[in-house]
Amino acid sequence: MATTESSSDAGSIDESEIAEASPNSRTVSALTEVMTVMDSVGRARNADDLFLVNSSSGSEYLVDTRTGSCECPWKQYNPGKECKHEKRVAFATGERPIPQWVDDKALDDQFGMHVDGEPRKAVADGGVMQVRFNDGGVTDPKEDPLAVTSDDEPRTKRAKREDIDVSFLAKPGRYEVHSASESRYEVDVLEETCSCPDTAERCKHRRRVEIEIEAKRVPRPDGKLPDA
Ligand SMILES: [Zn+2]
Ligand SMILES: [Zn+2]
Incomplete structure (x- = not known):
């Protein structure tokens, strides 16, 4: 019944x-x-x-x-x-x-x-x-720093999803960002700047660099290798 x-x-x-x-x-x-x-x-x-x-x-x-x-x-x-x-x-x-x-x-x-x-x-x-979406089955942000969650702002999503290479350029805190569109920009995490034309408060390149530092995938801003 x-x-x-x-x-x-x-x-x-x-x-x-x-x-x-x-x-x-x-x-x-x-x-x-x-x-x-x-x-x-x-x-x-x-x-x-x-x-x-x-x-x-x-x-x-x-x-x-x-x-x-x-x-x-x-x-x-x-x-x-x-x-x-x-x-x-x-x-x-x-x-x-x-x-x-x-x-x-x-x-x-x-x-x-x-x-x-x-x-x-x-x-x-x-x-x-x-709604939460996952890409390719990797859903836990703890396991994959580039996993997108629905809490992410649109720019953060782009920062995670786009094919962006980050490499340490010079201390303190300067990183080079190489995007899939073959553009190269310089991010300074201490000055909080990026050389790209995006006028947003935090462009996707800065977000991506911060994510990579946080995830210990690139050297720290002081140039030291990330703690293991
Ligand atoms: Zn239609
Ligand atoms: Zn940028």
């Missing part, structure tokens, strides 16, 4: 959500298909409402969240309805909580990687919580 308590969860899900949960729905596609959402590159640069969505098939569509438009073919035939790319943007930026019924393991790993937002997940009491 079902108790009222065991059925209360189901009761909190409205019918439209159940309909959306069926296989092939655009919401499921938005959550599980491999897509990359980017908010600060190409045509989406310098516009808060514009996002570029890259699909695994190599197509790229511009989503405008202000006007509710997307360039994909489906949207052209279904104006007024939300396509999977628009849904994905809403989920990836945290603008819309990820439904409670979604299995975290089914979520595409690319979630939230290239946007300055944080996916949120709806919970039973109607609140939301931050």
Whole structure:
């Protein structure tokens, strides 16, 4: 016999959500298909409402969240309805909580990687919580200093995820940072400066250098080798 308590969860899900949960729905596609959402590159640069969505098939569509438009073919035939790319943007930026019924393991790993937002997940009491993602199965930050947690700020995530080489340059506290884009910058941890153009308080290079020092992967600022 079902108790009222065991059925209360189901009761909190409205019918439209159940309909959306069926296989092939655009919401499921938005959550599980491999897509990359980017908010600060190409045509989406310098516009808060514009996002570029890259699909695994190599197509790229511009989503405008202000006007509710997307360039994909489906949207052209279904104006007024939300396509999977628009849904994905809403989920990836945290603008819309990820439904409670979604299995975290089914979520595409690319979630939230290239946007300055944080996916949120709806919970039973109607609140939301931050969603934790892991990269390649290494989840414990104690074991891997570059493991990303949902508590990380967007810049810290980039500092961890991007292919950045840090090497000690000179004491005290000067490090050279070599990014995947072949750029070289100099970080001074004592002066708290970086030679990159990022005007943020702490750019990703400074964050990465601090992480590497903390993890004893590079010499300390005084030039000494890290304690074993
Ligand atoms: Zn679309
Ligand atoms: Zn920098």
